[in-house]
Each structure stands twice: as C-alpha cells, then as structure tokens.
Amino acid sequence: NAGVTQTPKFQVLKTGQSMTLQCAQDMNHNSMYWYRQDPGMGLRLIYYSASEGTTDKGEVPNGYNVSRLNKREFSLRLESAAPSQTSVYFCASGRRDYGYTFGSGTRLTVV
Amino acid sequence: AQKITQTQPGMFVQEKEAVTLDCTYDTSDQSYGLFWYKQPSSGEMIFLIYQGSYDEQNATEGRYSLNFQKARKSANLVISASQLGDSAMYFCAMRPVNTGKLIFGQGTTLQVKP
Numbered sequence: 001n002a003g004v005t006q007t008p009k010f011q012v013l014k015t016g017q018s019m020t021l022q023c024a025q026d027m028n029h030n031s032m033y034w035y036r037q038d039p040g041m042g043l044r045l046i047y048y049s050a051s052e053g054t055t056d057k058g059e060v061p062n063g064y065n066v067s068r069l070n071k072r073e074f075s076l077r078l079e080s081a082a083p084s085q086t087s088v089y090f091c092a093s094g095r096r097d098y099g100y101t102f103g104s105g106t107r108l109t110v111v
Numbered sequence: 112a113q114k115i116t117q118t119q120p121g122m123f124v125q126e127k128e129a130v131t132l133d134c135t136y137d138t139s140d141q142s143y144g145l146f147w148y149k150q151p152s153s154g155e156m157i158f159l160i161y162q163g164s165y166d167e168q169n170a171t172e173g174r175y176s177l178n179f180q181k182a183r184k185s186a187n188l189v190i191s192a193s194q195l196g197d198s199a200m201y202f203c204a205m206r207p208v209n210t211g212k213l214i215f216g217q218g219t220t221l222q223v224k225p
Contacts, residue, residue, distance in 0.1 A: 031211055042117075042202060042217040043156075050211030058212065090156065092213070097163060099146060100213060102156035 003027070006091050006103035013081040013110045021076040021106050023091030029101075031094060032074040034058075034066060036087040037105075043090065049074055081110045113138050115203050115216035123222050124193045131178070132188040132219045134203030142208040145186040147177065150218070151199040159201075162186060193223045 004025045013019055025032065030051045035043040035058075045058030047066040055066050063085060065077045074093075078085060086109050094100030114137040124130040136145065147159040162170045162177045170177045178187040186205075190197055200220050206213040 031213075033213055035215075043215040045212065045214055048212060056210075056212070059214065088154070092156070097144060097161065099158035099161050101158070102148075105154055 004093055004101050004103040006106055010107050017081050018079050024073045025093040029093040033092045034076045035090045038087050083110045086110045117216035117219050119219045121220040126223055126225050127192055129191045132201050134186045136184050136205045138207055140207035144206045146204040147188045148202045149199045195223050198223045
C-alpha cells in the first residue's frame with residue numbers, strides 16, 4: 001500500500017545509546033518531515049527536507065541528526081540518547097496543496 | 112517567526128450538533144497553506160482539510176469546513192453534525208510556501224457526548 005513507512009514501531013534504549021529511525025515514502029513527494037510528540041502535546045518539528053539533497057532544522061533539532069538518503073528515504077539519528085528524548089516520533093511526507101501523509105509513529109523510551 | 116495557536120485545550124459537544132475549533136496563526140509570508148488533522152486515541156494522524164492563502168472560498172470536505180479569515184489570521188475548523196467517532200485530538204498546521212516548514216499547534220481535544 002502506498003504511504004509512509006516508519007521503522008521500528010517500538011524501541012527501548014539505554015541512556016547514551018545511539019539509534020536510527022527509518023522513514024520511507026513511495027508517493028514521489030519532495031518534502032519530508034520528522035516530528036516528536038510528547039504526551040498531551042502537539043507535534044514539534046525536529047528536522048525537515050524540502051527536497052532531495054536539502055535538510056533544515058526545525059523547532060527542536062538538538063540531539064538529532066538527519067539524512068535524506070534519496071527522494072524516498074529520510075532517516076533520523078539519535079547519537080547519544082537521553083531520557084528527555086522519550087517520545088513518539090512521526091515521519092511525514094507530502095505536498096503543500098494536497099496535505100501530508102504521516103507514518104504510524106515510533107514509540108521510543110530512553111531509560 | 113511562524114506560530115500556530117490553538118487556545119482551546121479541550122471541548123465538549125453534543126452528538127449531532129456543530130462545533131468550531133479555533134486556530135490562529137502568525138507568519139510574515141504572503142503565500143501559505145493551512146491544514147487540519149485529526150488524531151484519534153489510536154495515535155494515527157489523519158488529514159482532514161486544506162486551505163490555501165489565496166483561495167477565495169472556504170474549503171469544505173464533507174462535514175468539515177474551514178472558516179478562513181485572512182485579515183484576522185484565523186483558520187477555524189467547523190465540524191457539522193458531530194458523531195461519536197469525531198472524539199479525538201485536532202491539530203491545526205501551517206506551511207509557508209517559501210520555507211517548506213510545516214508546523215503544528217498544540218491541539219484541541221474534542222469529546223462528543225451521546
């Protein structure tokens with residue numbers, strides 16, 4: 001099925017460990033985004049990529065890095081996980097005038 | 112700076128009644144898109160409706176309509192004939208054309224009472 005695929009769905013990390021969240025879309029979208037959502041709160045933009053080959057910081061980029069590997073894939077890396085990064089992470093892609101499609105989310109716990 | 116404000120943390124509505132969820136935004140860009148999303152308790156993000164800043168008519172999608180007042184920088188979502196399945200969190204979002212940055216408000220939790 002067409003859409004945005006995120007992996008993994010769940011992850012538990014120890015403080016200081018690293019990991020990469022993967023995101024892939026098959027809708028030929030230029031724009032891709034990474035968000036975090038903390039309990040009872042809205043989505044905060046971590047990084048985004050307006051087109052292949054470009055990435056920009058969002059509202060809360062500290063502690064994260066991203067790679068736009070190709071038009072389909074946009075990964076988010078935590079180099080040294082901290083408990084404050086416990087959250088639900090969403091990837092999205094789309095076009096401005098047609099809305100944006102979200103992945104199902106990654107629930108990350110850092111202990 | 113770009114900002115979305117949703118001032119209603121939680122709202123109740125009786126089934127079959129209409130409800131308005133408020134959203135105001137701030138941007139210096141002249142061209143931008145406005146969006147509303149629904150997030151049920153299962154957690155997925157569902158796209159509801161889109162309004163372009165240069166669209167002359169308010170957007171409508173089924174029971175959803177967007178009350179766009181450009182001069183007031185408001186983009187309120189109106190849900191007509193509320194259903195129990197409308198109980199969810201609703202997010203307003205904005206994307207200026209120039210920056211590509213899509214940001215969200217804090218959300219409004221809507222509960223529909225039978």
